[in-house]
Amino acid sequence: MSSKVKMILGIGAIMLAVIVAYVIVTARSQANHLLNLTRREAELVAAVTERAIALAMTEGKSQEVQAILEQISKVPQLAGIRIVDSDGTIIRSSSPGETGQVLAQEDRLGEGKVPEPLWNHAEGTIGIFRPILNRPVCHTCHSQDRASIAFLSVRLGLPSAGSQISQQWKVMVLPAVLALVAAGGLIAIYFTLVIGRRIDTLSQAMSRVEVGDLLAKAPEGDRDELGRLGKSFNSMMGRLAEAQRQLEDRHADEVRRAEHLASLGKMAAGIAHEINNPLAGMQNCIRTLLKGCREEAQRVQYLTMLQEGLSRIGRTIRQLLDFARETKPQLTRTHFPPLLHRSMALLEHELAAKKISCSLSTESGLPAVLADPHQLEQVFLNILMNAVEAMPSGGSLTVTAGVRHRQAGPWVEVSVADTGVGIPAENLPRIFDPFFTTKEVGKGTGLGLSVSYGIVRAHGGVLDVQSEVGKGSTFTVILPLRREGEGQCATASS
Secondary structure (H helix, E strand, C coil), X not given: CCHHHHHHHHHHHHXXXXXXXXXXXXXXXXXXXXXXXXXXXXXXXXXXXXXXXXXXXXXXXXXXXXXXXXXXXXXXXXXXXXXXXXXXXXXXXXXXXXXXXXXXXXXXXXXXECCCCEEECCCCEEEEEEEEECCHHHCCCCCCCCCEEEEEEEEEECHHHHHHHHHHHHHHHHHHHHHHHHHHHHHHHHHHHHHHHHHHHHHHHHHHHHCCCCCCCCCCCCCCHXXXXXXXXXXXXXXXXXXXXXXXXXXXXXXXXXXXXXXXXXXXXXXXXXXXXXXXXXXXXXXXXXXXXXXXXXXXXXXXXXXXXXXXXXXXXXXXXXXXXXXXXXXXXXXXXXXXXXXXXXXXXXXXXXXXXXXXXXXXXXXXXXXXXXXXXXXXXXXXXXXXXXXXXXXXXXXXXXXXXXXXXXXXXXXXXXXXXXXXXXXXXXXXCCCCCCCCCCCCCCCHHHHHHXXXXXXXXXXXXXXXXXXXXXXXXXXXXXXXXXXXXXXXXX
């Protein structure tokens, strides 16, 4: 059973108890009031009868006493009227057949005193005793020693009082029940629309938190208890969300630190391999030369191998230095067609060896760009070398260059597309990270794309990549067209 139903039932039970208690108290008060009215009515009948009898006896018309009793007994609800002596013997009665009879023990006078009204609920009557005083005019017939001549007994029926009480119960109980039903319905509607809905909203917010949604909010607009509860709930959830964010940030930092350390270790192993391999060959060449090489051609061959080894070591060291220094570009007017031709010519041997077809397409009248040609050549060499390595079984390499107009102005875009193995989607966000590489140890340092990305950003441009596993990759270098003396443009995304 929901709290809403429990609260409605509880309020209804309290209201029912209050109404029942009110009805009982009111009914009892009404019953006492009606009984008192009946008693006063009986006393009034007794007083009128006593005065009439006293007047008749004063005038010497004692024979009219019986007629007076019989006449007054015709009053509705009057059960009977009698004149009794102190011993309880009936002297006269509205019912002549009772004359001479003795009252029942409970109806008798006690030691000549006037008893309290006698309620006979079995017969539904009230009995009133009123003394007939021994006035001076009565001394001619009665002894002066007695304070009262006899007693007048009046019995009045209670049916009218009972029916009125029953009617009062009906009049009070029925409206009370209707009022209770109406009040219960109004309370249920009010609770559902005003209180229940807010409790349901708060419960839904808690259910969302239970499944892990720490951004769930509870209504807090009202300034009552539920509003304060919602405000406290939202404050608590805000602190929990902030704590979760801090934990996630700390975890992400630890993961990045671990990945960085792993990359450093892999990079160190790669650099050691990149330097150690040519060093081993150079040592062999030096040992052979020290033994004495008589043939000139062989000596030249060994010296050439030494030079190539030193060049390989120098290239590796230079990549590290370029990454560490991030040399500021020396801007000059740079034409892309000869720059791209020269970069592709340097890889002509690799392209032919791996049976990779290559094409270069540039727009006619492609304007010059303010850039550092040496750094851009390094960028295109890195991208082209990665493309060649991505096609170990051959493929096609397509290089295009042209002008594209964006909101921030004209831009030169150079795209290098290959039909290689492609880059997995999970690696795309990390390919420009320093030391990140998927190659085997000794096959690369993971700095080529990172250095290229830094160079393009230093030119105010963007290095973009689109790739699909099994279909190939497309790297796009986007550089702003600007005249000499202009500062760096906005990014290509604008």
